[in-house]
Amino acid sequence: MITPQVQRAYDDAKEVYLKHGINVDEILEKLKEIKISMHCWQGDDVRGFMNKDQELTGGISVTGNYPGAARTPEELRQDLEKAYSLIPGKHKLNLHAIYLDTDEKVDLDEIEPRHYKKWVEWAKKKGIGLDFNPTCFSHPKSEDGFTLSHPNKEIRDFWIEHCKRARKVGEYFGKELGQTCVTDIWIPDGYKDLPVDRLTPRKRLEEALDEVFSEEIDPQYNLDAVESKLFGIGSESYVVGSHEFYMGYALTRNKLLCLDTGHFHPTEVVSNKLSAISLFNKGILLHVSRPVRWDSDHVILLDDELQEIARELVVNDLFKKTYIGLDFFDGSINRVAAWVIGMRNMIKAILKAYLEPIEQLKELELKGDFTARLALREEFKTYPFGAVWDYYCASQGVPIREEWLNEVRNYEQEVLLNRNKSLSEKR
Ligand code: RNT
Ligand code: ZN
Secondary structure, eight states: OOOHHHHHHHHHHHHHHHTTTOOHHHHHHHHHTOOEEEEGGGGTTTOOSSOTTOOOOSSOOOOOOOSOOOOSHHHHHHHHHHHHTTSSSOOEEEEEGGGOOOSSOOOGGGOOGGGGHHHHHHHHHHTOEEEEEOOOSSSGGGTTSOSTTOSSHHHHHHHHHHHHHHHHHHHHHHHHHTSOEEEEEOOOOEESSOOSOSHHHHHHHHHHHHHHTOSOOOTTTEEEEEEOOSOOTTOSSEESSOHHHHHHHHHHHTOEEEEETTSSOTTOOSHHHHHHHHHHSSOEEEEEOEEESEEEEEOOOSOHHHHHHHHHHHHTTOTTTEEEEEOOOOSSSOHHHHHHHHHHHHHHHHHHHHTSOHHHHHHHHHHTOHHHHHHHHHHHTTSSHHHHHHHHHHHTTSOOTTHHHHHHHHHHHHTGGGGGSOHHHHO
């Protein structure tokens, strides 16, 4: 609901921005169209529903044991619905293969679109788009740290088959939902200690990927992305799918390049890569995350780098070429809240970027007036962005400011805390 106070603050803010030629109403129309892919795996600490006893592997890790993690697809959907109801706009859901919803016992090399049918039905009902990921980790066949680049052909073939099938699931999502699905391949392959041969695993990966992508799929339905990484737990010295590897691969094979903000050196930033890559690449998939000292996947903040990424997208109008997904997993706080905080921050960052006097700043830069460029940017940090954000939330029918937290607290009491009782106890 738009209260008189929210409306008044918005009207005042509009005037302030208009002095710099910024049309706030128009910006909110644009903002509504921007979809963020919310990652399902924050809801259950990347466990999935394929094999209950399987531990999380692949050199990624979730810490914390906050109560209430979803244990079934139904519970996860319930949590997702709660989260979406507190986030302005219409968005997407990013599913991993291990989140299949079926009574059948299927292995990763057996997945088919029908195993995800319930997700599609739900997404249709909610008007949400779906993205997808093959799960090349948390499986006995990835236990020694290698998947698509495995030296053993049989194991390699298992993962190739899995990734091929994942693309078919992506195609199915795209067809059914009328929104292109982005299917992202990330593999953990690498060595703990210094390898002798860095080249051969990369050759194997190149060949395996070519095999995975050998079937043409209509890009209207499915787009493929490949995700690089610098290091993981247990692959500290060498990762087969490094940035240079995938940059070359994506460019030569016309694939999307996935840039995860936690997959680079600590002072290296993704924001500075977007413009350069956009010149040559088919497109970019973002995995927006927050590394704290390492690829720790903390919930994203409205921090300088997030704002810089949003600025790059806005100033260079990269939205047509960029797919935005979130990728963090924090098990130490309420998981629904984690989604809401991250999603709201991503949207806030984009809105804040739109509310900067871009044309004026570009002119100043061109003239060489770096004093004014700096001064204006800094002053705009305290412009009434909050009033516009509040109005946007209210106009989208979601709570303003921290009001959403009460709803999460109630949900925790009524739903999440009951989950600590075992499933059988409840039946
Ligand atoms: C791992 C990658 C990858 C995963 C998800 C779960 O470092 O970032 O994207 O987080 O596939
Ligand atoms: Zn990622």
